[in-house]
Amino acid sequence: xxxxxxxxxxxxxxxxxxxxxxxxAVGLAVMSLWNWLAPELFGWRPIGFVQxxxxxxxxxxxxxxxxxAHAARWHWRGRLAERLExxxxxxxxxxxxxxxxxxxxxxxxxxxxKQQAG
Numbered sequence: 001x002x003x004x005x006x007x008x009x010x011x012x013x014x015x016x017x018x019x020x021x022x023x024x025a026v027g028l029a030v031m032s033l034w035n036w037l038a039p040e041l042f043g044w045r046p047i048g049f050v051q052x053x054x055x056x057x058x059x060x061x062x063x064x065x066x067x068x069a070h071a072a073r074w075h076w077r078g079r080l081a082e083r084l085e086x087x088x089x090x091x092x093x094x095x096x097x098x099x100x101x102x103x104x105x106x107x108x109x110x111x112x113x114k115q116q117a118g
Contacts, residue, residue, distance in 0.1 A: 027053040 031052035038044040084092055
């Protein structure tokens with residue numbers, strides 16, 4: 001059996017405690033808001049803590065997906081930045097002008113003062 005670093009165990013327990021506290025706090029907030037608003041506005045029954053946590057999990061699955069990292073959603077930005085770095089200044093300006101034309105932005109032929117005034 002290998003030796004386990006005690007600092008690593010403490011760190012893991014702190015992370016676990018933080019997760020439990022965060023889920024508890026957010027679950028309590030959802031339960032309180034639901035029980036405050038839903039019965040009065042819609043005539044729905046109050047919910048308990050476990051139901052509030054279940055509602056959080058369900059909303060995460062339906063609306064947030066099951067992805068772990070939020071940065072993974074923006075992976076295309078890194079690829080685009082890398083491609084822009086490899087372009088010459090003329091190619092970069094041509095690319096940006098094309099994107100402005102497609103996305104409805106101001107064209108590069110308009111003077112800057114006119115863009116800011118309008």
